[in-house]
Amino acid sequence: MLTGVLALGTVVAVVVFRQSILGWLETLAGAEWRWALLAAVVQLVSMQCLVSQQRLLLRSGGGHAPTGNLTVTVYGGNAIAVGLPLAGSAASVAYTYRRMRDLGNNPVLVSWTLAVSGVCSTVSLAAVVAVSSAATGSTVGAAVASLASVAAVVPVLTLLAVTRSPEAKHLVVKLLQGAVAPFARWWSVLRPAVVGPAVDGVLTSLGAIRPGFRNAATAGGLALANWVLDAVCLGLSVLAVGAGLPWQGVVLAWAAGALVSSTRLTPGGIGVVEAAMASALVAAGLPAAQAVPAVVVYRFVSLWLLAAIGAMCLVLAPRPVHAPED
Numbered sequence: 001m002l003t004g005v006l007a008l009g010t011v012v013a014v015v016v017f018r019q020s021i022l023g024w025l026e027t028l029a030g031a032e033w034r035w036a037l038l039a040a041v042v043q044l045v046s047m048q049c050l051v052s053q054q055r056l057l058l059r060s061g062g063g064h065a066p067t068g069n070l071t072v073t074v075y076g077g078n079a080i081a082v083g084l085p086l087a088g089s090a091a092s093v094a095y096t097y098r099r100m101r102d103l104g105n106n107p108v109l110v111s112w113t114l115a116v117s118g119v120c121s122t123v124s125l126a127a128v129v130a131v132s133s134a135a136t137g138s139t140v141g142a143a144v145a146s147l148a149s150v151a152a153v154v155p156v157l158t159l160l161a162v163t164r165s166p167e168a169k170h171l172v173v174k175l176l177q178g179a180v181a182p183f184a185r186w187w188s189v190l191r192p193a194v195v196g197p198a199v200d201g202v203l204t205s206l207g208a209i210r211p212g213f214r215n216a217a218t219a220g221g222l223a224l225a226n227w228v229l230d231a232v233c234l235g236l237s238v239l240a241v242g243a244g245l246p247w248q249g250v251v252l253a254w255a256a257g258a259l260v261s262s263t264r265l266t267p268g269g270i271g272v273v274e275a276a277m278a279s280a281l282v283a284a285g286l287p288a289a290q291a292v293p294a295v296v297v298y299r300f301v302s303l304w305l306l307a308a309i310g311a312m313c314l315v316l317a318p319r320p321v322h323a324p325e326d
Contacts, residue, residue, distance in 0.1 A: 035240035039233045040301040046229035047306060050074055053120065053222035057113040060211035063105040072317040073099040079310025082268035082303065089264060120223035125262070128227050129255045230254070230302060237298035238281070241290050249284030256280040268303050 051067065051074050058065035073096055081092035093114060100110040181192055211219070231254040238245050257277040261269035274295050281291035 032240050032242065035236050036297050036301065039236035039240065039297065040305060042229050042236060043233045043301045043306065046226050046233065047074060047078075049222045049226040049229065050117075053219050053226070054113060054117055056215055056219055056222070057116055057211065058100065058105060058109065060215040061106075061109040061112065063100075063109050063113070064103045065105075066103070069099070069103060072313045075306065075310040076313040076317065077310070079307050079314055082307045083311070085267050088267050116219065117223070120220050121226070124220065124224040124227050125258060127224065128231065128251070129259065227258070230258075233302055234277070234294075234298045237301070238286070238290075238294045240297050241293045243286055243290040243294060245281070245284060245286050249281065249286070253277050253280035253284060268307070270303075274299060 048071070051071050054074065055065040055067060055070050058070075076099070077092040077096045080095050081088040084091050096114060097110055100113065101107060178192075231251055234254045234257075235245075235247065235250045238250060254277070257269070257273045257280070260276040261273045265272050277295045277298070278288070278291045281294065282288050286294070
């Protein structure tokens, strides 16, 4: 039923806006594809920043991180996140976790790597949005982005403090034992005698992972580069359709798309990201006849190209085997 409604809505939209659509297609046909090709290269470099970041985090904890296996893992996980409705993000994390475990890495280290990578990504995205909002005079946007950054960092700092303090670790273990004790009559695995040592072991293992300031700063820098290069990709897509736009407008439009995509209303933000970005570009002064084709070029290289590479990785790449050296 829903599919039929969407199909009918698409047909109606094509009929009503056929003149505009023909104009957009004409603009796309006349695009300067050297800029589009450069945008694709920049997007691939952006993805490689994410690969390098996860490799750095695994290695800083004493794990095994062959670049080739991690590259396949990142692209494959991205394809899963885009291709599966509703459960795409969870399935992508599960896939990445399994691949990293197959390399012989400790489960705690893998979980720590994925968590820290996610926090770095959230904080760096908030930083880019805050700076771009401040540059365009939007103090509200800058404040909201800064709060989002703080909200992502505080839980990590709290967990770090717990793992480094024996007293705090003991308190957390006792609180969790008390919380699950009422359920122990149904599930023996939740008995305090089982939960206590397990939680203590996890916290102790987390406390043993000490990446150091240099590695932490590098991981944050790679996450920032991942987002900045993605924004550059949008700027190159605007150039590809022969348009000119101040960098503040490009960054603000990119931020609008990134924030909408983070809500995960649809797989890969399909539909909602395009609408948000095109609207933001038009609001920044770009004619709709150029804004829509620019977004189409950007989404082709940032979504569909990466998803296609990821799909090939899922089909062709074997499960990794434990290799102690790269």
